[in-house]
Amino acid sequence: MSAQPKILIVEDEGIVAFNLQQRLQQMGYQVTGLAESGNEGLSLVSSQRPDLVLMDIHIKGEMDGIELARMLTRDHALPIIYLTAYSEDTTLERARQTQPYGYLIKPFSERELHATIQMALERHQVQTALRDSQQLLSQALEAALMGTIEIDLAQDTVRMNGAPGATLGFVPGQAQTVDAFLARLSAADREQMREDLRPGVNRRHVLSLVSTEGLEHWLQIDVTTTDDGRMRGVVQDVSARERARLTMLRTNEQLEERVAERTAELRQHVQELEAFSHTAAHDLRSPIRAIAGLGEILMEMHGEQLGDDGRQMLDRMRQAARRMGELIEALLGLSKLSRAPLHPQPVDLAVMAREIGEALRQAEPGRAVDFDTPDSLMATADPALIRSVLDNLLRNAWKFSRERERAHIRFSAEEQDGEPVYAVSDNGCGFDMKHGAQLFSPFFRLHSEQTYGGTGLGLSIAQRIVGRHGGRIWAEGRPGEGATIRFTLGA
Known part of the structure; x- marks a missing residue:
């Protein structure tokens, strides 16, 4: 609205209209025109766009002021103030139906006129802002496929507006019975909604309903109980x-079924492979033992006749058979790891490490080795399996530090990110970190068998056992500067 409100005067008595114009201008209003008839008033409204109309009821022409006011209110949403000398009931009732902003009976004072105009303009401004807000709200609700709902249990009515209401066949402004609304719901939602249709219950519902076309729809309803x-x-x-959610649920269920099927198939394949590995390794024992035994007999009975070359070849054959026997035993041990049940319990890893170190010293008493372990290091693990891990790691440290004049082997633990990390370190030959991941592959070797013996399965066995405990294992090292193997045991 402009700083100086614009007012149109519709009055067929020229002197009265001119006097009213003078009074309004003295009050600070801008008079946009004087009209004597309804047609002249319509024309001035279209051209001048006033903010308010002062309307006399009896004017020239076929239409009176009340009919003109009805048209202006309908087409232009203008505030109307009636100025008339007529106050009979029939006239007042007709005027009231046009919802005027004021009704002044002539004669009236300037104070009455000014106060009525000010209240009319302020009321119109508030109603315009409210109408704009309602329009914006309506547009927002429509864009979000939202609407309003009102449930009146006392009147047995349900009213719903907006897109959801149209989907369910609600006519704007018209009501359905509560039972008719509930009949649209699925059986489970119907019973829940009946339970919640009680005073004081404020809740969010996601309901499954059937539209007028027979299609299933889902509505989210947020209601609060009013004072009435x-x-x-x-x-x-x-x-x-909801359709996307249900599709995702079905997809997840199908995926879980497929994963379960593939897991069962994989488990079956693994069991078959382990069984084959175990059987094959077991069946190979007899011929390998026969080769080794026959080699011993041949050496004892005919060693002199074979000569030096023959005895060397026979000795190499016996060593190869013994080596094959060690590999078979290692493979059998590896295959048993997946089948053996875990029996976790508190164990002192430091005590185990010292026992293994003492056994290594007794096997090679001539070596100078500093063996460092803490006094106690408690953990929860399967005693037999975790001993196998420590045995493999400490034997590797013992073996690969053989070239040192004085070897240093250390078993320790530290906390990283709230988790205990155990470590076996040595000052041996070390390794290049580009081979770090391959160290745990079965039969992988960084050094020749002649230089450092063994089956090549020690770290692979350790990795499998650590994995069964829910932990992880990794290696760090540098050529000529030793190596450290770290592992965790999970929760």
């Missing part, structure tokens, strides 16, 4: 979201 006992709130069509 009615439930009012907003409703949103969330069918797209």
Whole structure:
């Protein structure tokens, strides 16, 4: 609205109209024109766009002021103030139906006129802002597929507006019975909604309903109970979201079924492979033992006749058979790891490490080795399996530090990110970190068998056992500067 409100005067008595114009201008209003008839008033409204109309009821022409006011209110939403000398009931009733902003009986004072105009302009401004807000709200609700809902249990009515209401066949402004609304719901939602249709219950519902076309829709309803006992709130069509959710659930269920099937197949394949590995390794024992035994007999009975070359070849054959026997035993041990049940319990890893170190010293008493372990290091693990891990790691440290004049082997633990990390370190030959991941592959070797013996399965066995405990294992090292193997045991 402009700083100086514009007012149109519709009055067929020229002297009265001119006098009113003078009084309004003295009050600070801008008079946009004087009209004597309804047609002249329509023309001036279209051209001048006034902010308010002062309307006499009896004017020239076929239409009176009340009919003109009805047209202006309908087409231009203008505030109307009637200025008339007539106050009979029939005239007042006709004027009231046009919802005027004021009704002044002539004669009236300037103070009455000014106060009535000010209240009319302020009321119109508030109503315009409210109408704009309602329009914006309506547009927002429509864009979000939302609407409003009102449930009146006392009147047995349900009213729903907006897109969701149209989907369910609600006519704007018209009501359905509560039972008719509930009949649209799925059986489970119907019973829940009946339970919640009680005073004081404020809740969000996602309901499955059937539209007028027989299609399933989902509505999200947020209602609160008002002081008069009615439930009012907003409703949103969330069918797209719910269909996507149900599709995802079905996809997840199908995926879980496929994963279960593939897991069962994989488990079966692994069991078959382990069984084959175990059987094959077991069946190879006899011929390898026969080769080694026959070699011993041949050496004892005919060693002199074979000569030096023959005895060397026979000795190499016996060593190869013994080596094959060690590999078979290692493979059998590796295959048993997946089948053996875990029996976790508190164990002192430091005590185990010292026992293994003492056994290594007794096997090679001539070596100078500093063996460092803490006094106690408690953990929860399967005693037999974790001993196998420590045995493999400490034997590797013992073996690969053989070239040192004085070897240093250390078993320790530290906390990283709230988790205990155990470590076996040595000052041996070390390794290049580019081979770090391959160290745990079965039969992988960084050094020749002649230089450092063994089956090549020690770290692979350790990795499998650590994995069964829910932990992880990794290696760090540098050529000529030793190596450190670290591992965790999970939760």
